[in-house]
Amino acid sequence: MRITCLFVRSRIERFVDEELSSRASESIRSHVARCSSCKEEVRSLYALRRAVERLRVPRHDDGFWDEQWRAIVAKAGAPGLRLRRLRTAGATARRAIFAGSLAAAAILVVAGAVLITAPDRQQAQSSTYVPYIDFHVSTIDQQVLMGDHFSNAQYVSVSYNGQ
Amino acid sequence: MERDVRQGTFPIQGPSNGQRMVEMLVELTDAELIRRCQENDSSAVNELYRRYREKVYRIACRIVLDHDDALDVTQDVFIHVLKGIAAFRFQSSFSTWVTRVTVNVSIDWIRKRRRMKSVAFQPVELDGVETVAVKNDQAERVHDAFKLLDPEQRSCIILREIEGASYQEIADALGCSIGTVRSRIHRARGHLKRILKDVMVE
Numbered sequence: 001m002r003i004t005c006l007f008v009r010s011r012i013e014r015f016v017d018e019e020l021s022s023r024a025s026e027s028i029r030s031h032v033a034r035c036s037s038c039k040e041e042v043r044s045l046y047a048l049r050r051a052v053e054r055l056r057v058p059r060h061d062d063g064f065w066d067e068q069w070r071a072i073v074a075k076a077g078a079p080g081l082r083l084r085r086l087r088t089a090g091a092t093a094r095r096a097i098f099a100g101s102l103a104a105a106a107i108l109v110v111a112g113a114v115l116i117t118a119p120d121r122q123q124a125q126s127s128t129y130v131p132y133i134d135f136h137v138s139t140i141d142q143q144v145l146m147g148d149h150f151s152n153a154q155y156v157s158v159s160y161n162g163q
Numbered sequence: 164m165e166r167d168v169r170q171g172t173f174p175i176q177g178p179s180n181g182q183r184m185v186e187m188l189v190e191l192t193d194a195e196l197i198r199r200c201q202e203n204d205s206s207a208v209n210e211l212y213r214r215y216r217e218k219v220y221r222i223a224c225r226i227v228l229d230h231d232d233a234l235d236v237t238q239d240v241f242i243h244v245l246k247g248i249a250a251f252r253f254q255s256s257f258s259t260w261v262t263r264v265t266v267n268v269s270i271d272w273i274r275k276r277r278r279m280k281s282v283a284f285q286p287v288e289l290d291g292v293e294t295v296a297v298k299n300d301q302a303e304r305v306h307d308a309f310k311l312l313d314p315e316q317r318s319c320i321i322l323r324e325i326e327g328a329s330y331q332e333i334a335d336a337l338g339c340s341i342g343t344v345r346s347r348i349h350r351a352r353g354h355l356k357r358i359l360k361d362v363m364v365e
Contacts, residue, residue: 013345013348013349013352014345017323017329017330017348018329019329019330044356045352048324048352048355048356048359049324051301051305051355051359051362052305052320052321052324052325052355053324053325054301054302054305054362055224055225055302055305055306055309055321055325056302056306057220057221057224057225057230058224058230060220065212065213065216065217068216068234068237068238069209069212069216069241071238072212072238072241072242072245075238075242076241076242076245076246
């Protein structure tokens with residue numbers, strides 16, 4: 001099957017990067033061998049690779065790297081100790097998070113309990129007046145009875161309406 | 164003493180325990196070394212550093228484009244490694260993980276530097292091409308051309324062209340899709356081809 005330049009160009013980088021299947025690579029290779037413009041494109045990609053390789057990286061000896069390692073260890077702490085410390089630090093963090101969530105849950109429970117029991121307490125507060133009322137009522141009761149203006153049934157009705 | 168040696172009763176001095184340990188560590192795979200690191204074996208950490216220090220420095224040097232900064236990045240990378248190795252779960256190879264840390268630390272470094280200098284990133288422009296073309300030293304021109312790429316494109320093209328990583332390895336290292344890697348490499352090559360036209364001919 002003959003393939004077009006357009007087809008090759010859409011795959012040419014993957015061809016140079018060896019990212020195509022062997023079959024696809026073979027068909028592109030045979031096209032590139034015949035087509036001068038596609039061949040030029042492949043050549044330019046390899047030339048770019050060679051140009052990129054010119055980026056200089058200085059070489060250092062073992063002594064230099066050992067010195068660097070000492071600096072790294074000094075910054076991070078001794079390797080062995082560091083690992084232990086990190087594990088402990090992780091556990092401490094987890095414990096702190098757990099304690100924090102426990103405290104938050106406790107606060108929520110307390111707040112909820114306060115809100116739920118508030119009407120009860122109001123009721124309880126009102127119930128403290130009952131003995132006074134009773135006392136008051138009983139005083140009135142005595143007065144009423146002494147005055148003999150109302151019957152007992154009438155008194156009960158009046159005194160509760162007054163409250 | 165000579166007689167003792169001949170009779171085999173005198174202990175002949177062989178390699179020290181330290182030497183034997185180093186020889187043994189050299190033979191271990193990365194995964195075995197990591198397991199030892201997780202058991203707080205500091206010599207295993209040292210061996211991993213010995214294996215990867217130059218690769219980390221090489222990548223950092225080409226991404227941050229400054230030798231001194233690359234040394235700082237290398238230190239930061241290994242500090243990250245020391246901190247993270249206890250939690251390493253072998254979901255990728257150590258090499259991929261180190262590459263990812265190196266690229267991320269390098270990109271962070273570039274961004275930090277830009278913020279410090281308060282200079283916003285400038286995309287590749289034709290003015291940049293002219294400035295680069297004036298320089299004679301080819302290596303310096305390649306260096307300056309790379310400065311005009313954004314850090315992600317730079318990372319992709321370096322991992323592909325210099326480290327010889329596959330698209331999948333680059334995607335794993337950078338935490339992006341293969342499509343993204345391919346398009347970054349394509350754009351980076353386009354910019355570099357325009358800028359380094361004469362360098363590529365020579």
